[in-house]
Amino acid sequence: MPVRLAGKNASPYARLGNLKVLYLKLKSEFGFLDWWPGETPDKILIGAVLTQNTAWKNVEKAISNLEKAGMLSVCAIAGAENKTIEAEIRPSGFYRQKAAHLKGICMHIEENGGLSRFFRKDAHELRLELMALNGIGNETADSILLYAAGKPVFVIDAYTKRIMSRVYGISERLGYLSLQQIITNGIEKSIPLYKDFHAQLVELAKRYCRKKPLCGECPLRGFCLYANSSRA
Ligand code: SF4
Known part of the structure; x- marks a missing residue:
């Protein structure tokens, strides 16, 4: 019934x-x-940024490129040249803008002690900090909070x-x-x-x-x- x-x-x-x-x-x-079983917080965060305005299959290609290039981490992206990031993430579309955003986000995290330390903040504080970065809106911030940082945010x-x-x-x-x-x-x-x-x-x-x-x-x-x- x-x-x-x-x-x-x-x-x-x-x-x-x-x-x-x-x-x-x-x-x-x-x-x-x-979703995201056994994946690293770095990979989930990078995927959440790259998935904006594109199909997930395109993000998978970009993630695979980054992985093969040894760049699938916040630390590696923060230290890479924009041109290098652009070349690897090209399949995800809007690659120049996304490379700039991704690098800015990763540099901010690295300058503040790295991802583990960044994710130790409480959900509210972390959300405000993420939302202040270029390339992160409500949906991306909350995807990172829930799936990468493990915070109870829908x-x-x-x-x-x-x-x-x-x-x-x-x-x-x-x-x-x-x-x-x-x-x-x-x-x-x-x-x-x-x-x-x-x-x-x-x-x-x-x-x-x-x-x-x-x-x-x-x-x-x-x-x-x-x-x-x-x-x-
Ligand atoms: S959820 Fe969507 S597809 Fe399902 S019954 Fe409602 S309108 Fe139709």
């Missing part, structure tokens, strides 16, 4: 009480997704906004931090849960909740306002 949200007329905030149910439904469909991306809008009727124009707060108020504070929930939402968006959604096959069709409205 499908698990249903509270009545269709309930506010989005009341319906969000079912957020954990939604997560479990996705997990039972896709399994535990285990990552919001365009997929999250789309799914929250369609399933719960929350405006896609809602600000990043407001949506983040709504989601974290609806689930327990847990690093493994935050990591896997974000991964599940990305998987859902890629497989079913595309720009043109495939609601008939989607595991959330029993939950979703959009699927149960006349628009679907």
